[in-house]
Amino acid sequence: MSVSFSPSSEPLRQHGRLRTRDVEVAQHVVAEVYEPHTLTPVDRKGLDARLNAVQLGGVTLGYLTYGTEAHIALPASEHWYHINITLAGSSLVTRENGDRGMTRGMAHAAMLLPHRAQTIAWAADAAQFALRIPRADLEGHLATLTRARVGGPIDFDLVVDLDSRAGRGLLRCIEFVRTEWDEDGVLARNADSRRQLESMILTNLLVAASGPHQALLQRTDPAPGPSTLKSALDYIHDHAGDLPTPADVAAATGVSARTLQLHFLNHLGRTPSQYLRDLRLRGVRDELLHPRSAGTTVTEVASAHGFHNLGRFSSLYKSVYAESPSETLRRSRAS
Structure with a gap:
């Protein structure tokens, strides 16, 4: 994934929400798009804040940079997960429970939790893809994928390794979505396709992030019987025009998405999506x-x-x- 940060080619530029050197304006607009927070630039006169953002169902995807070293305090909200994918520069993120993690460009992302207050020390050269995901959507997606009850916030580990196989998959996913919006692709304008893209982001994020939820994703269900495959195929054929996601098919057949995928591979040599x-x-x-x-x-x-x-x-x-x-x-x- 290559990203250029010159002013003429920054990601999502045609979807600009903010261009300012005013601290109060920057804090207000970013809070409107994401969540209330406190922005404290080390050098107020050096601020050059830029935010470009699009909405993909419940998911907000934005490119954000401040152009100067800054400190951000984000209180607990209970409503949103935030994922900051560092594209350039670095940031130091601290959770209220004492967890600390450094992110560096194209190597790490930070997972900000809804039930924790967090602070971010933002380097002067830092630029990030910032995602905001409704808590109900991400927890519901995990429950659908695993057929398990998710009764509270997901305690993701603070730092996501983008050099891992799953991390690279997350980067490719975000870059694909970004390209569709930057090139005014039909996928970005079609409601059914946007739903597919949103599901793809949530699945890739859950797979890439480490934490206790991985035990649910990797759990092996009892081997499904022949009726499971038939039910899944019937559902796909009946709803093909709605472009069902793997999570939709899993929910309709009563097994986890991982179990269904393995069942398809074993019997048909392809995944439900294929x-x-x-x-x-x-x-x-x-x-x-x-x-x-x-x-x-x-x-x-x-x-x-x-x-x-x-x-x-x-x-x-x-x-x-x-x-x-x-x-x-x-x-x-x-x-």
Whole structure:
């Protein structure tokens, strides 16, 4: 993941919320987007605060930098988890229970908990992707993935290692979402796709962050019976147009998302997400082979089956069927 921080190419620039050298304005706007806090720059005259932010369902994703060394005090709120992915520079985060952790650019993220007060010592050259996630959404997603009761705040470890395999997956996920918004991609404008992107962020975050919740994610359920696979397949076929997430399918079949994924891999050689993608791809091919009218287009057929990025769809289609979707449609019309 490469990120450029020049003013002309900073992430999410077209979604700017804040450009100011005024401390009070910076604190007010950032508090409106994220949460009330106290901002104390070491050099008030050196402040150059910039915030670009977008909303993805319940998740807020923003690029934030202050341009000067600063101290931030964030009280406990009970409502939100905050994840600060350090892209450049560094920060020192301290929880009220005494936990301390240093984050460095492209190597670490900090998990800020809803039930703890936290302080952040922000380096002058620090820049971060700051995510705000509703507590109910993240805890509910963990419960859905694991089929376990989550009765209180998740006690994530303070620092997320972005050099780990799961950490790199989280970075790729965030970069993919950022690119869709920066390039005004259809995925960012389509409600069903935004829901998929939000679910992807929550899953990657839960997998990448360390803490007691990992015991739930790694727990192995009793082997599901044949009816589980049938129920999952029936659900996917019946709801393919709604683009169900793996968590949706797991909830419908009464097993954890991990158990369902292993069950699919063992019996079908693919994950539920891959099975759904292949099902949608076959639906597109059927319509291109038998177009409903002379005016049928590849774009409208692909979009109807949930493929909103035409470039990625065309590449996937060609890798499976050895011809482009437009070639399929032309051949069908010619015959």
